Amino acid sequence: MRTVSVIGVGETRMGRLADRSNHDLIREAGERAIADAGIDKREIQALYIGNFVGGYLCRQNHYGAMASEVLNLGSIPTVHTEGACASGGLAFRMGYLGILSGLYDIVLVGGVEKMTHRPTETVTTAVASAMDFELEAMKGMTFPANFAMIANRYFQEYRNVKREMALCAVNAHRNACLNPDAQMPKELELEKVLEASPIASPLSIFDCSLVTDGAAFAVLASGEIAGRLCKKRVVDVVGTGHAGDALTLYGKKSITSFAASREAARQAYGQARLGPGDIDFAEVHDCFTITQIINTEDLGFFPPGKGADAVAEGITALDGKKPVNPSGGLKAKGHPIGATGLSQIFEAVTQIRGEAGPRQVKKADVALTQNLGGTAATCVINIFRGRD
Amino acid sequence: MRTVSVIGVGETRMGRLADRSNHDLIREAGERAIADAGIDKREIQALYIGNFVGGYLCRQNHYGAMASEVLNLGSIPTVHTEGACASGGLAFRMGYLGILSGLYDIVLVGGVEKMTHRPTETVTTAVASAMDFELEAMKGMTFPANFAMIANRYFQEYRNVKREMALCAVNAHRNACLNPDAQMPKELELEKVLEASPIASPLSIFDCSLVTDGAAFAVLASGEIAGRLCKKRVVDVVGTGHAGDALTLYGKKSITSFAASREAARQAYGQARLGPGDIDFAEVHDCFTITQIINTEDLGFFPPGKGADAVAEGITALDGKKPVNPSGGLKAKGHPIGATGLSQIFEAVTQIRGEAGPRQVKKADVALTQNLGGTAATCVINIFRGRD
Known part of the structure; x- marks a missing residue:
């Protein structure tokens, strides 16, 4: 190939x-x-x-x-x-x-x-076209509602991780402060996030991307x-994966782990002959804070149910062992929907080249990007490696 | 390959x-x-x-x-x-x-x-999203208007072919009468077509697809x-082409011959090592009758300015030397926009297999399909050949 x-x-x-x-x-x-x-x-x-x-x-x-x-x-x-x-x-x-x-x-x-x-109402209607209109959107489902159910189910299967979800948001905004392209380069206080009113319980506005x-x-x-x-460091695509799942929330076998992510990751790791431990940093699809936690588990960075602990321990922070979303992610850099997958790749390449300035990840040779569509019904994963 | x-x-x-x-x-x-x-x-x-x-x-x-x-x-x-x-x-x-x-x-x-x-107004608005919204649709342009300008320009460069455009419609409807999937299996009388009031002169309702x-x-x-x-006759894709052009009408070098079609045809013929003379029949993108005439010239079936003569001489009829749109085309079989390119391929394969019943083209070993997007800003062409 x-x-x-x-x-x-x-x-x-x-x-x-x-x-x-x-x-x-x-x-x-x-x-x-x-x-x-x-x-x-x-x-x-x-x-x-x-x-x-x-x-x-x-x-x-x-x-x-x-x-x-x-x-x-x-x-x-x-x-x-x-x-x-x-x-x-x-x-x-x-x-x-x-x-x-x-x-x-x-x-x-x-x-x-x-x-x-x-x-906002028009945008909400438009965004709902990412789910099944006849079977979900027409019944009144919205994405915050869908992912609130996912979060509640996660709480039931593992434990309440509302605090760690808030930490995801705090972390994202901290990174965004170092990204000149970010939409919300503004520090968030943990207490303020925890006290916010829910918009679809347990999700508050701070759990949602922009x-x-x-x-x-x-x-x-x-x-x-x-x-x-290439005059700069060449960045090779060493692994790619693309998989799907049922479009409807209720059509999925599990909603606390996404089949599309797991399958796309399997393909990408297999092609790259790399494992989760080989990834220096990742840009993952944090459309909601709970999604980030689930994604890091599906990508094999942390065991099922342990993604939240990793956030609390600072492992996913910019200076942690496995930096997640150094760009600020969908949560704080922003989520221009059709551009998001490419903006993740922009970050991966910028970091691998060592051009990320104050948000530069220390070891940045191998990066993974994960882009999700709808209620995790489409997933594209890429693994990039800087050429020596 | x-x-x-x-x-x-x-x-x-x-x-x-x-x-x-x-x-x-x-x-x-x-x-x-x-x-x-x-x-x-x-x-x-x-x-x-x-x-x-x-x-x-x-x-x-x-x-x-x-x-x-x-x-x-x-x-x-x-x-x-x-x-x-x-x-x-x-x-x-x-x-x-x-x-x-x-x-x-x-x-x-x-x-x-x-x-x-x-x-209809909603459909017209929706369809106009195929042109540049800011530069065309927002100014009031519609597709019948765009293709009316194309027809008028064609009349100016060559000659008035209103009668041959009407014959395209008559032909399409005649073929559709033999297609059980067609939307309008109804004969059209030439005089009725010629007498119809224009909706965007020189185009009348009978010049527009469905x-x-x-x-x-x-x-x-x-x-x-x-x-x-494959239990039936295998149909190989022997040539494909895909090309583009400026989205706006005014951005094109010519509007009486489409650069995207010519380039996609060049690619497809080159890959297939075939020429226009080798094509037994074709499904071309007749969003308007004038488009069919231009397409058959761009595909090299007839010289520039001579596509209308071929229609008048019966060459493009089902029993002609170069049958065009045996299915009835966008004009009479119908134009379910996102499905049209595949419906053309359905017809090509059905004919090559000899399964087209009363609309079966006599010699049907090599077929060409041409699918246009917008004001000829995207073109995909495929050449199919039945395996011996």
Whole structure:
């Protein structure tokens, strides 16, 4: 099999960017990734872009052709991928396959989402399209409600980890303070988090990720070309995994451990010939604080039911033994849905290159990114390693 | 390079299917394709599904995970692809790449769209998300208006072909009368078409494709496995092409010949080592009658400006030398947007197998399908050949 490498990354600042259109976000992040790769645009052979709810919130679909025109990429083939919050991860995965297949040598992958211009109720309705509309959303289910049930079930199977969930949020915000692209670079006090009123018990507003505008892009190349072109440290994709699960909450065998994550992790670790202990740091999909705890268990970092202990012991902190979400994560860096999977990869590559500044993780040779869609119905996992 | 083959196809009837949900459509077409392939569901390793405006019209996204649950496919990876009216073609293309890359041996690809339950104005707004919202749709552009400009420009560069456009419609409806899945199996009289009031001059209602509910699926396998498994005639994908162009109408170099089609055709013919003369019949993207005429020129079937003559001479009729859209096409079989690319492939495979009944094309060994998205901003072309 061919090696696939990341040779350029770029992202926008994340946040409530009222003055920036879809075009602006794509232009900024896309041009940054291309400049970072140091390639001529004419070398890009295909474009894959993730977006989740632009059709509903912006009346814009066909993001592939749109981004190609904005970035002036000519007549290259484009695909818009969608898999709810994993839309960006899927764009990366399709770009990866494009190179793996031998069809392309250099591709651009990205993600974009513009959400903050619409009222909260509209955003909530739009986001609910990531679950089964007929069987769940139409009955009144929302994502905070779904993940509140997951948290309560977790409490029942293991123990109440409300305090550790709060610590996830505190940690995320602490890291975000060191990330110039973060939406909420603001310290959180543990007591304030613990005292907050629930919005879907046991989740309070502090347990939920943000509504964010933003974009992130990456340039992928075959390993051989990367070695020739890349002026910075080459980052190889050494393992990838992609799996699914029932879309509905009630269709899953377990809701305290996600089958899609476990299967995607199995694939990625197998391909990389690495285990959880080999991962220096990870960007995991913390759409809710409870999700982060479950994810770190599904990824094999900690035993089932022990993810919360690891948070309490500081293991997942920036200076801990297994830093999780040095970027600030979906919780504090932000969650521009279609771009999130790529923003995680932006962080992985930035850290592996040693370019993360004050939030630099000490040992950053091997990184894992995990991007979840819907109620853990889609999962894309990648393992990256810096070339020596 | 590996060969990729189609080993099963299935589609629903196309039309105003008020009693059928997205679930129903997916279940029916998906199960038919799987049964047609004669495989066990557990052999399917990945699912790619096209849908265009479900997020807007049905408040449903995440079609990959949804379809996987509906079809009971377990934890396989899924991707929802979107490229406006080429969404289904992209699902096929991604499935093709999945097998070509060596990652999978058997994949399910499909498309679905549910449109007729919403008022026409809502559908028009939704469909306009296939163009650039900020630069076109927000200014009041609609697709009939865009293609009316294309037709007028074509008239200016060549000659007025309103009569031949009408003949395209008459032809499509004649073919649809022989297709049990067609939405409008009803003969059209040429005079009636010519006398119709314009909706965007020179286009009348009879020049426009239909608003349709429907789904279509196909099972793809590596050529080797296909040879072993397939009880019917194996249909090999001998050439594929995928290209793009500016999303905006005004961003294109020409609007009377589509760069995306020409480039995708170049790729597909090159891979297949075939030329336009080798194609026995084609399913082309006749979103408007003028588009069919332009497409047949871009595909090299007829010289620029001569596509209309070919229609008038009966060359594109079912019993002509180069049958175009034996299914009835988008115009009369219907245009369930996300499913259209797959429905074209359903027809190609059905014809190549000699299973098309009264609409069977005489010589049907080599077929071409062409699926366009937006104002010809995305194009996917495939060439299929029946194995001897």
